[in-house]
Amino acid sequence: MAKQHDKQAKGCLERIEYSVIAGELKGRKFSVPDLGVTRPPLTRLRKSIFDFLNPYLEDARYLDLFSGTGSYLFEAVSRYASQVIGVEREPKLAKAINEQAQRANLGQRLICRCEDVFEAIPDLASKGVEMDIIMIAPPQYLDLISKTLALLQSEKLLKPEGIIVCQHDSSETKKISLNGFELKQHRKYGNTTYTVLRRPQIEG
Numbered sequence: 001m002a003k004q005h006d007k008q009a010k011g012c013l014e015r016i017e018y019s020v021i022a023g024e025l026k027g028r029k030f031s032v033p034d035l036g037v038t039r040p041p042l043t044r045l046r047k048s049i050f051d052f053l054n055p056y057l058e059d060a061r062y063l064d065l066f067s068g069t070g071s072y073l074f075e076a077v078s079r080y081a082s083q084v085i086g087v088e089r090e091p092k093l094a095k096a097i098n099e100q101a102q103r104a105n106l107g108q109r110l111i112c113r114c115e116d117v118f119e120a121i122p123d124l125a126s127k128g129v130e131m132d133i134i135m136i137a138p139p140q141y142l143d144l145i146s147k148t149l150a151l152l153q154s155e156k157l158l159k160p161e162g163i164i165v166c167q168h169d170s171s172e173t174k175k176i177s178l179n180g181f182e183l184k185q186h187r188k189y190g191n192t193t194y195t196v197l198r199r200p201q202i203e204g
Contacts, residue, residue: 013092016040018071021047022054023078025104032069032096040071041137041167041192049165049194050075052187053133056163057081060132063124063157065117065148070097072135077101077110081133086112087120117144118151125155132159137167146177149197153179164197 017031018040040046050057053076062076067086070093077084088094094114101110113120117138134152138144145166152158164181170193173186181197188194 016069018043018069020074020078021050023075023080025074025078028074028078028104030070030074030100030104033092035090035092037090038068038093038139040069045189045192046071046075048189049167049187050079052194053165054079056133061085061130061159063087063131063134065120065134065136066138066144067097067112068093068137070100070112072137073097073110073112074101074104076133077106082109084110085124085129085131086110087115087117088112089114089116117148121148121151121155121157125157129157130159130162131157132162134158134162134164135167136164140169140172143175145172145195146175146179149177149179149181153181158199160199162198166195166197168193168195 013033015031016034017029020026020028057076057079059082061083062081064072064086067073067088070086073084073086086097091114094112097112136145136148145168170188170191173193182200184196184198186193186195
């Protein structure tokens with residue numbers, strides 16, 4: 001830990017690197033400073049969930065809450081999402097994501113907001129933004145998924161036919177309050193589960 005603090009003080013942080021798995025940016029490497037607070041999901045997990053999401057992604061508006069290293073953001077834009085918005089409150093991570101998006105000539109297709117998730121959601125909703133896919137992948141064991149779902153339910157940021165994907169430890173599956181959203185499925189990959197939700201469907 002002392003070495004980590006020394007590197008931060010000297011401004012020479014190590015970097016976390018990952019590669020895009022599929023799509024127009026396949027094989028391209030991106031990186032962010034290693035702040036010791038987040039890691040990208042394992043490649044096999046990213047592949048599994050984005051292979052599932054692939055049919056939904058083309059021309060979709062994708063929102064990534066608690067973006068961390070940004071690996072989901074670049075995967076989504078690579079798979080032809082039309083607009084990708086990240087929300088990450090750590091300035092060094094948000095800055096690194098945005099700088100690399102510009103270098104990759106992604107223009108306005110990928111933007112990471114440096115903001116608290118619980119401030120960003122109502123702000124986006126107030127602008128009339130509606131998303132096809134919302135990914136929630138917060139720090140574990142803090143009940144942030146339930147809290148985020150409650151806010152999303154009140155702010156109506158998800159399109160009526162859209163989906164929400166929540167990433168969490170598999171031990172937390174039964175503890176999440178869905179806050180009025182309808183469970184579509186659980187996708188379990190070892191210790192990690194993705195809970196897929198949608199708005200309740202109106203019969204008739």
